[in-house]
Every structure is written in C-alpha cells, then in structure tokens.
Amino acid sequence: MTDDFEQKYEERKRQRLRNAKQADLERKNPKYAWMIEQTHYRMRVDSPLESGARKGTIVYRCAHFDYGCTRADERSTGKPHMNVSANSNGDYPCFVVAYDDLEPAD
Structure with missing residues (x-):
C-alpha cells in the first residue's frame, strides 16, 4: 500500500x-x-553534447534531476533549455538542449 x-x-x-x-x-x-x-521531441540540429542525437533524432523529456545544468545553460545563453534523454523512458544519460533546437515529434 x-x-x-x-x-x-x-x-x-x-x-x-x-x-x-x-x-x-x-x-x-x-x-x-x-x-x-510534449513528452518527446525531434532534434532540429546535431547535439554537440550527445553523439547519438543527430538532426531528426527523437529525444524524450528526462525523468530525473539535472543538478542545475538546464538553469546554468539558460543563464549563460539567455534562451530556455530542456534536459532530454535518448531513452524512451527518460532515463539517464540525459543532456541539455535549447528549446530552439527541438520541434514536436508526431
């Protein structure tokens, strides 16, 4: 229970x-x-952080804490970011991507 x-x-x-x-x-x-x-997105550009996340790859919202990485990137660039994962369950490893680098995946 x-x-x-x-x-x-x-x-x-x-x-x-x-x-x-x-x-x-x-x-x-x-x-x-x-x-x-959205729970999953399509990459608009290749990720410099994750070699498997190329343009057109489907990524998923990360289900775990990112230890402030997203907020740090937002502060440094002035753009909103999101922590995403290549795993469909949102499990680690996760990486940070700017919202502008993502589009809806149908």
Whole structure:
C-alpha cells in the first residue's frame, strides 16, 4: 500500500510542477508553451553534447534531476533549455538542449 501511495504522491507532485512550469513558460514566452505538453521531441540540429542525437533524432523529456545544468545553460545563453534523454523512458544519460533546437515529434 505504501508503494501505491508513494507513486500517486510522486505523480501529483510531477503534475503540479508541470502546471507551474507551463504557467511560467506561457508568461515568459508563449512561443514555447507547447513544449510542456510534449513528452518527446525531434532534434532540429546535431547535439554537440550527445553523439547519438543527430538532426531528426527523437529525444524524450528526462525523468530525473539535472543538478542545475538546464538553469546554468539558460543563464549563460539567455534562451530556455530542456534536459532530454535518448531513452524512451527518460532515463539517464540525459543532456541539455535549447528549446530552439527541438520541434514536436508526431
């Protein structure tokens, strides 16, 4: 029973975080609001960080903490970034990509 409770708690926590991120993103730049709803994306350019992430590759939102890498890249470039993974379950290894380098994957 505790595992079920913990799973539900974590899911609610993730949903609240997504809602907060969506509201923040829409307020800052409505151009990127679609990014929050998506779970997978197509790379527009080759990634300099991940050799397997070439133009056209499908990447997925990372399910783990990124230890501040995304925020650091946002501060240094002034553009919004996202932590993504080549694994469909969002598992490590993850890498940071600018929103401008991603497009929706159908």
